[in-house]
Amino acid sequence: MTLVLDKLLPGQRIGASAWYDLASSVLGEADLTNFGKEPTLFRHNDPDNKSTMILHADDGLLAANKKEREEILKVFAKKFTVQVGDPMAAEGDKFSFLKRVYLRVPEGIVMYSNGRYLEALLEALGPNVKRRDSAADASFQEPDDSPQLEPSKAATFRECVGRLLYLSHSRPDIQFAVCVLSSKMAKPTSTSFRWLLRVVGYLAGAPDLGFLIKPVVTDAKFGYEGACYDATGDLKNYIVESITDADWAGCRRRSR
Template identity: 25%
Template structure:
């Protein structure tokens, strides 16, 4: 621990903070913990990704090793089995660690393996959401959004509990990690967080009812025998009825597996459908460049092997 920048006591710049309570609970604890952990991992020989500071990687003669950290939960994967074991031993010598085995559950995401590949879902997360909203006994909807409803800001009776609306939409946003089929309706209801109306709440509830029809739906990652980056984009020109802005949607595949998707309103009003299409192409092109420069796309033969051998790791400090 050290004194915060720009708040150093006069004449006491060489002194450090003395802990009078446990590390957890202090505002500086996440930064201090991650700083110590990252320094230790870099000392082992890992490199920090320039695109995500929570991702570390190392290339060896036998493949590569990847490490992802979230607070004190760690996922280690790679195509170099001996390198993974060496990293586990190193972490065990530096921290109080516990090997939880093959990855099954991480941050609300359930991981299942079969001969077909790896399947990611958030079934428990969906069921908990249905319970929180009192919709466990409701009738499922066939579609996540009614095409005949145009949502506008300030139109309709204000919703009595805006905070409840924000909580629900926030949960739906996190659910889009494994449910690209709700990306568009969630992006629409996210536009009315400041002052939701009863109509907006009903639209969000409809998404939850749609999820009830198949709470275990998710994404399957399989070996398709090739590694190629592909992307598809589309746009709904002037699709927003309130400000006439266009809605961009795109998805990116690596080796036939969906790895990135988004549905978002464009920042400016396009004067033609061609202009809006070019803006959508620019968005997806930048996403392709980002994915193509990521560390795990550098080696064409290791991408699937890396994804198939993920394990969970947990630490305590």
């Protein structure tokens, strides 16, 4: 006799892909299809229906009006238990998604990091953290010949840098410093631990800086094929620039 467990147990690698296939099929029943270059982004097949969704595992972020939202949720509710938060409809409204907080302001939407990550960093590093006015200084680009950390302290370093890597997605002001710290993960040193204390000290002094998300121009909307349209509906081309404080060309440790 052969017994088959018709259930995916936690930790199975196939679980994520199997869930995505199932969720995609349900979204298909709601007449939503995903974007080939970004499979987790879905839009409605009806051009007059502006519903769009970002799907991350079993968390989704839906943009739709009330009627469109109810139609999509009705399809989901046939197979799943669905929990829905309050919509962001007016200035001052906010919601949480993937452990980040999004707040609507007159200029657009501000994204804030989850404060628990900073709390965990401060708890792990204890009273050694002193507040700083910047995330990095000139020493971050200097050669590091200091001794390696003992194993327990090295483990603390790696744990803290892991949290900083997550925070850096919504905190461009620490990205260069975190890049330097992550390069020391294999062999953390006493100097790199001092750098870690500086970055966390800076975050302790500026914990609530947000990242403003806004359109290039008022009422701008982006076509699904990568085209970009201005407020009048005319096709336009925009140059997308990404700005960070990383300065690898000026790094004295890696200059070639």
